[in-house]
Amino acid sequence: MLPLLRILLYPKSKMKFKNNYANLTGWFLENPKRTGYLVFLCLFLVCLFIFNLNYRINKEEQKREMVSTLSNVRKNIEQTLKNSHTTALTLALTINDNGIPENFDSIANQLIRNNQDIDVVQLVPDGIIKYVYPLEGNEAIIGYDVLNNNQLHQETQRAVVLNTMYFAGPINLKQGGVGIVGRYPVYQKNKFWGFSAVVLKMKTFLEASGINAPDNPLYYFQFSKINPETHKEDFFLSGNKEFADKEFEEASFPEGNWKLYLIEKDNYHVLKGLIPYSLLSFSSCILISLLITIILKRPSELESLTKRQAHNLVRSEVKYKTIF
Secondary structure: OHHHHHHHHOHHHHHHHHHHHHHHHHHHHHOHHHHHHHHHHHHHHHHHHHHHHHHHHHHHHHHHHHHHHHHHHHHHHHHHHHHHHHHHHHHHOOEOOOOOEOOHHHHHHHHHHHOOOOOEEEEEEOOEOOEEEOOOOOHHHOOOEOOOOHHHHHHHHHHHHHOOOEEEEEEEOOOOOEEEEEEEEEEEOOEEEEEEEEEEEHHHHHHHHOOOOOOOOOEEEEEEEEOOOOOOEEEOOOOOOOOOOOOEEEEEEOOOOEEEEEEEOOOOHHHHHOHHHHHHHHHHHHHHHHHHHHHHHHHHHHHHHHHHHHHHHHHHHHHHHHHO
């Protein structure tokens, strides 16, 4: 504001400003190539700023999408675990004061019908599987001692120590296949009676959680657990298990000491999506700068032509005077 008032109040300053403006304009007109380079540089910087802004916005959008997707799957898994806990607790209530289950088959049938995420229910007095529903296809586990199994001992004891439901696995089931076994410790008269257990086959578990949804071209899931014997992280799903260099989100489940990962397949897919914009922007910068250079060249060329013609005219006049 002050420079403008100074120009209005002082005519000399106004004249100086006009001269400077004329000199600057003249420089641009006299140097069309340099003007074209400057225009290209300015446009390129603007396009670079917009590109960086779009990249950040797309990355934030991708992160929100990953968090939302993982959150939905996590809620599904937590709901399955809650249903399993409720089922095991209800099954434990069938045990009478003498330690004998009452109406086990009918109650177990109703529980499985109401909770389709659960494939098998068990009652395990003294750590030995005696009551199983459905029995068909699961005959092999009758009489199986889970407390004296070295592979299951640590995870079985964990449920007793924590005095809450704990999920072992994924493990190879004795009746075949891979699954997760949730065991709820049951006490009678302050004495350990055994376990009320549920079995979720891995296929059922993955379908209920939504992990087995149609393949996403951008992300994939990985499900892991720290092996209680080797203390190394075991992965149970197909897909790359080395993803430390990739973008990922994770969720933990203390009920089974699991981790669920949602991993980006390609770290550069956001950049790849901006390639068409980059090419278009770069081409536009070149075309605009060339167009400005060509436009500014016309006055310069006309001025050069005028000077040459004036010079030729002067030479002709000198020759004429000399001859005359």
